[in-house]
Amino acid sequence: MDSKVNNILRLISINLIFFFIFFTLIEITFGHWFEKYNFGPYLREHRLKKISYQVTFDNIKYNYDYIKNSHAFRGQEIDPKNIEIIMVGGSTTDERYKPEELSIVGILNEKLNEQNFSRRMINAGIEGQSTRGHIANFNYWFNKIENFKPEFIIYYVGINDAYLLDSDNSNLQDGWIKNPNKFESFLDNIKSRSIFYNLIRKTKHKYYVRDESKRLIYDYDYYMKNNKEKKIYVNYDEKFEVYNLDRILKSNNKIIEKYLKNIDQLHFLTKSLGAEPIFINQPAQQDHFSEKLFALNYSLIHHCEKKIYNCIDLVKELKVTNDFWWDGVHTTPKGSRAIASAIFPKLVNYLN
Secondary structure, three states, X not given: OXXXXXXXXXXXXXXXXXXXXHHHHHHHHHOOOOOOOOOOOEOHHHOOEEEXXXXXXXXXXXXXXXXXXXXXXXXXXXXXXXXXXXXXXXXXXXXXXXOHHHOHHHHHHHHHHHOOOOOOEEEEEOOOOOHHHHHHHHHHOXXXXXXXXXXXXXXXXXXXXXXXXXXXXXXXXXXXXXXOOHHHHHHHHHHHHOHHHHHHHHHHHHXXXXXXXXXXXXXXXXXXXXXXXXXXXXXXXXXXXXXXHHHHHHHOHHHHHHHHHHHHHXXXXXHHOOOEEEEEEXXXXXXXXXXXXXXXXXXXXXXXXXXXXXEEOHHHHOOOOHHHEOOOOOEOHHHHHHHHHHHHHHHHHHHO
């Protein structure tokens, strides 16, 4: 009896060894362990995402899936060699809280299509990113995508820098491109390189359908109506009356220097990739960091004029009503459309 048990155990052991060898050979041969174009421990939280939402704006309910593809861009899969224009920014670019067609990028694509423009803009927004995060994208994201050579990179910047640039927490500013937990980052590195895990994850992403009863539901009409922190928007010309420009430029001198240094670095990195950078400043409603934001927005445009960069002064061009935002920073569909309309005339000239 013992001999029979031993034979069975020996057979199981041999099969396990052969299975492990076979599994290892498949991984080494077809996995991404030694490839240059591999995300490794980066972008784990920004790839292959599919989250179902129901949101309400102006008494209209929108049901949609927020999708991040295998290259971490918002939307369906696309061959990187076909990506010609991307828009980089934080959550105000990503706009997960509304359907893609109601986002700034979606509306700009609609306008480009109306003019029979052959190229399409891809959303490369990552929540929480400042210009420091956009710089990190070149090391940990863009250079890990094979055949990725966009013609234009549009940077929608200002808000997160005004809020975060003084922070020492790099994870806040780079949008958690890399998991700060060392053990989880180690696991992410293995998962992204494994052919089996990648296939399972891509298959799940493609065919997974969320139970309708488990949609994430947000009523932004209710939020706007009951938000006790009522904010207002101060138009561009009025800002010069509200703020003492010389004072705020002087008091924010250090952060302005950091910000413009990052802008110069983004310009250099974009050109090095063979693309043309376009910078757009960002409006927000009145808040505790409004002075700082205005100082950055004003400084960006004057820096662009000095350096002869492609820039759009959205803050100056935008004609605003206070229902453009649902929280003072993130726009409603009405706000996104107004911003896209203000950007478009000068943007299409640059793209042409």
